[in-house]
Amino acid sequence: xxxxxxxxxxxxxxxxxxxxxxxxxxxxxxxxxxxxxxxxxxxxxxxxxxxxxxxxxxxxxxxxxxxxxxxxxxxxxxxxxxxxxxxxxxxxxxxxxxxxxxxxxxxxxxxxxxxxxxxxxxxxxxxxxxxxxxxxxxxxxxxxxxxxxxxxxxxxxxxxxxxxxxxxxxxxxxxxxxxxxxxxxxxxxxxxxxxxxxxxxxxxxxxxxxxxxxxxxxxxxxxxxxxxxxxxxxxxxxxxxxxxxxxxxxxxxxxxxxxxxxxxxxxxxxxxxxxxxxxxxxxxxxxxxxxxxxxxxxxxxxxxxxxxxxxxxxxxxxxxxxxxxxxxxxxxxxxxxxxxxxxxxxxxxxxxxxxxxxxxxxxxxxxxxxxxxxxxxxxxxxxxxxxxxxxxxxxxxxxxxxxxxxxxxxxxxxxxxxxxxxxxxxxxxxxxxxxxxxxxxxxxxxxxxxxxxxxxxxxxxxxxxxxxxxxxxxxxxxxxxxxxxxxxxxxxxxxxxxxxxxxxxxxxxxxxxxxxxxxxxxxxxxxxxxxxxxxxxxxxxxxxxxxxxxxxxxxxxxxxxxxxxxxxxxxxxxxxxxxxxxxxxxxxxxxxx
Numbered sequence: 001x002x003x004x005x006x007x008x009x010x011x012x013x014x015x016x017x018x019x020x021x022x023x024x025x026x027x028x029x030x031x032x033x034x035x036x037x038x039x040x041x042x043x044x045x046x047x048x049x050x051x052x053x054x055x056x057x058x059x060x061x062x063x064x065x066x067x068x069x070x071x072x073x074x075x076x077x078x079x080x081x082x083x084x085x086x087x088x089x090x091x092x093x094x095x096x097x098x099x100x101x102x103x104x105x106x107x108x109x110x111x112x113x114x115x116x117x118x119x120x121x122x123x124x125x126x127x128x129x130x131x132x133x134x135x136x137x138x139x140x141x142x143x144x145x146x147x148x149x150x151x152x153x154x155x156x157x158x159x160x161x162x163x164x165x166x167x168x169x170x171x172x173x174x175x176x177x178x179x180x181x182x183x184x185x186x187x188x189x190x191x192x193x194x195x196x197x198x199x200x201x202x203x204x205x206x207x208x209x210x211x212x213x214x215x216x217x218x219x220x221x222x223x224x225x226x227x228x229x230x231x232x233x234x235x236x237x238x239x240x241x242x243x244x245x246x247x248x249x250x251x252x253x254x255x256x257x258x259x260x261x262x263x264x265x266x267x268x269x270x271x272x273x274x275x276x277x278x279x280x281x282x283x284x285x286x287x288x289x290x291x292x293x294x295x296x297x298x299x300x301x302x303x304x305x306x307x308x309x310x311x312x313x314x315x316x317x318x319x320x321x322x323x324x325x326x327x328x329x330x331x332x333x334x335x336x337x338x339x340x341x342x343x344x345x346x347x348x349x350x351x352x353x354x355x356x357x358x359x360x361x362x363x364x365x366x367x368x369x370x371x372x373x374x375x376x377x378x379x380x381x382x383x384x385x386x387x388x389x390x391x392x393x394x395x396x397x398x399x400x401x402x403x404x405x406x407x408x409x410x411x412x413x414x415x416x417x418x419x420x421x422x423x424x425x426x427x428x429x430x431x432x433x434x435x436x437x438x439x440x441x442x443x444x445x446x447x448x449x450x451x452x453x454x455x456x457x458x459x460x461x462x463x464x465x466x467x468x469x470x471x472x473x474x475x476x477x478x479x480x481x482x483x484x485x486x487x488x489x490x491x492x493x494x495x496x497x498x499x500x501x502x503x504x505x506x507x508x509x510x511x512x513x514x515x516x517x518x519x520x521x522x523x524x525x526x527x528x529x530x531x532x533x534x535x536x537x538x539x540x541x542x543x544x545x546x547x548x549x550x551x552x553x554x555x556x557x558x559x560x561x562x563x564x565x566x567x568x569x570x571x572x573x574x575x576x577x578x579x580x581x582x583x584x585x586x587x588x589x590x591x592x593x
Contacts, residue, residue: 001395004311005402007304007348008249014256017310018072021281024313025071028080029053029104036087040097046148047101047124055108055121066114070107073133074260074283075200078207079103081279099126099146103205106131113153120152123161129204130161136183137202138168185229187236187261192244192251198260199224199232200283206262207277208285221266228266231288236261238292239299246356250300250349257282258303264288276302278309293357300349308345317341317396318389325467326385329378329430332479333470334438337391341400344382348403351375355410369415370488373423376410381427383407425482425542432541432560433480433534437473439465439561449562449586450569453577459586465561480538483511483519507539516547524579531568544580556583 003013033053036044044050060067070076086093086100102124109123110132123130128141130149138161140149149163158170168180184203188196200206201224224232243251259282264273267288274286284302289295311317318337325334328343335343351372358368383404386392392400415423441449445463452459481489486504504512507522523540526533537560545553556563556579563583570577 001311001315001399002402004307005345005399006406007345007352007403009253009307011252011256014253017281017307017314018257020314021077021310022068022072025077025080028084029071032080032083032087036083036101040087043096043098043101047098048105048122048148049101052105052108055112056104059108059111059115062115063111066111070111070133072259072282073107074280075133075203075205075207076103076107078277078280078283079205082205096146099124102126103131107133109151109153110134110158113151113158116155118154120150122148123151125149125163127204131203131205132158132161132170133203134184134198135170136181137204138170139180139182140166140168182223185224187233189237189240191237191241192248193255195240195255195258197236197258199229200260200262206260206283206285207280208262208264221263224263224266228288232261232263235289235292235295239289239295242292242296243299246360247296247300247353250303250352253307254299254303257306258299259283261286272298274298274302276305276309278306278313281306281310297350297353300353301346304346304349305342308342311399312338315395316393317399318391318393321391324389324391326389327382327431327434329381329427332434332437332477333473334467337386337389340382340386341396344379344386344403347375347379347382348407351379351407351410355413366416366419367488369419370422370426370485372413373415373419374426374485376407377423377427378430379407380411422482422484422488426485428557429480429482429485429538429542432557433478433538435465435559435561436532436537436564437477437479437534438467438470439559440468441465441562441565445562446565446569449566450573450575453566453570453582453585454573454575462555462559462562462586465559477532477534480535482542483508483539487512505536505539507536507543511539511543516543519543520547520579527567528571531571532564537564540579544583548580551580551584552587553583555587562586 003010009017033044033049036049056067056070083100083103086097105121105123109121112119112121113132125140125145125147127143128139128145130138130140130151132138132151135158140161140163141147147163149161151161152159160170161168171181171183182202185199185201186196187199188194201222240251243254262283262285264285265287268290269287272287272289272294274284276284284299284306286295286298286302289298318341321337325336326340328335328340330343330347354368354372354375357363358365358372383400386400387404442463449459449462451457483504486508505522505526507519507526510516510519510522520540520543523536523543526536527540530536541553541556541560544551544556563579563586566586567577567579567582570582
């Protein structure tokens with residue numbers, strides 16, 4: 001825990017995490033076979049689940065390392081989790097169960113073909129295809145077709161996949177003519193001790209469900225064209241060189257356990273996405289990176305998630321608790337404690353990336369310093385949130401202490417005054433927007449405050465706010481960047497030359513130009529149309545604070561949701577009052593937590 005918590009992972013640590021993942025998958029596989037055999041024996045028979053298991057057991061007697069490799073293939077974990085959900089859901093799905101049990105047979109066929117002996121075995125055809133893990137995808141029919149085909153191999157390896165009158169030849173690489181065979185391509189780099197991973201754009205069980213949930217508007221890509229795959233190769237080689245040169249502590253665990261990258265887009269997009277599924281240890285999903293630096297950063301970020309996910313499969317870092325959620329400075333929504341720990345650990349890697357990167361030649365130092373200062377502040381905020389939760393186990397305390405120690409020395413590292421200002425404004429903007437989006441005072445509290453404001457009385461005690469139902473938060477109500485940070489990004493491109501997608505509002509543009517009076521007016525106009533939109537609230541708080549540096553705005557900065565709901569209530573009641581007066585009244589006369 002101390003080793004992982006420090007941010008990296010020595011070989012012995014990674015070996016322990018890998019062994020734990022293997023044990024976990026074996027337990028799930030045994031559970032799957034037993035439960036499926038008891039509840040759905042016909043599907044188990046037709047899907048070849050038990051016969052595939054028996055073949056893997058036979059191979060294990062000859063080549064145990066080969067079977068271990070197959071069981072640790074990233075998408076084996078994703079398939080096991082999916083199959084468990086399917087057998088427990090059973091008839092709740094309109095799709096037949098047996099085709100979803102065929103992945104183990106695909107693994108067994110791929111393993112058997114590596115023994116140096118000729119042979120064949122039946123395999124499931126699911127949605128018209130057969131995947132041979134580590135090799136490629138054979139398309140035998142349309143997506144509507146499920147069936148049973150045959151994989152054949154000779155002493156040199158896989159030969160073909162057959163079904164009815166269809167025969168798909170396994171060729172490595174593809175000859176470019178037969179679109180029925182899609183070889184699984186790789187990304188390679190010689191730097192360090194060298195690394196080769198799969199560029200997985202073919203596996204039907206690659207874990208994209210969570211990507212679609214987290215980024216509902218984000219497209220996902222199928223098979224990459226060859227020229228796009230070459231671009232991924234070029235950026236991967238540059239990223240791996242960078243990681244080995246500047247971030248050896250992060251590169252070493254990847255060298256032993258990163259096995260696949262799943263492309264989400266063919267080309268870079270304005271707002272990229274990346275993720276790592278805990279079910280597919282060793283695999284990372286990401287949009288096409290705009291350059292080698294962005295790819296290196298994504299790899300650090302997501303492999304942090306992968307390592308911590310593997311650790312939490314071994315030990316419990318926090319006690320069981322009810323519905324408590326916490327503030328995460330990088331999320332729009334409140335997070336459970338486990339999610340907050342994941343975010344902290346990933347952003348320690350992000351922070352260190354920018355910390356080191358800002359010192360390198362030919363780097364946009366202004367941007368790098370802001371990013372370092374920003375994430376340094378927010379990681380420390382989140383660590384404080386975790387430490388005061390009271391929910392950490394003994395092991396969790398050890399882990400959090402290790403993370404705290406890892407970042408301790410960064411607090412005293414100097415950045416420019418401008419970087420410090422932008423980082424502080426960005427942290428403030430996010431907190432203000434988060435409060436407005438996720439918290440609300442009780443209706444009685446708002447009515448009492450409205451009466452006291454209207455009658456000129458002190459605000460009095462203000463009870464704590466409550467979390468709002470996330471299902472009721474409008475989709476467009478996102479947390480905010482500070483206008484100063486937007487200005488920084490708008491004046492440059494992102495890492496590889498993709499133009500920044502920042503589009504400031506009129507109020508944010510006025511703030512960027514230093515016209516705080518105009519900015520406040522424009523933000524208030526936005527709030528008249530949508531009083532609970534987090535983004536203009538973040539902007540107006542920063543503008544008021546900068547225009548009136550001596551004003552008491554403590555409640556506005558700490559509990560912006562109270563100000564937002566009262567401001568809306570005053571407007572609805574036909575009352576008047578500017579935000580500065582309202583904020584100073586609340587801050588100066590209220591008793592609040």
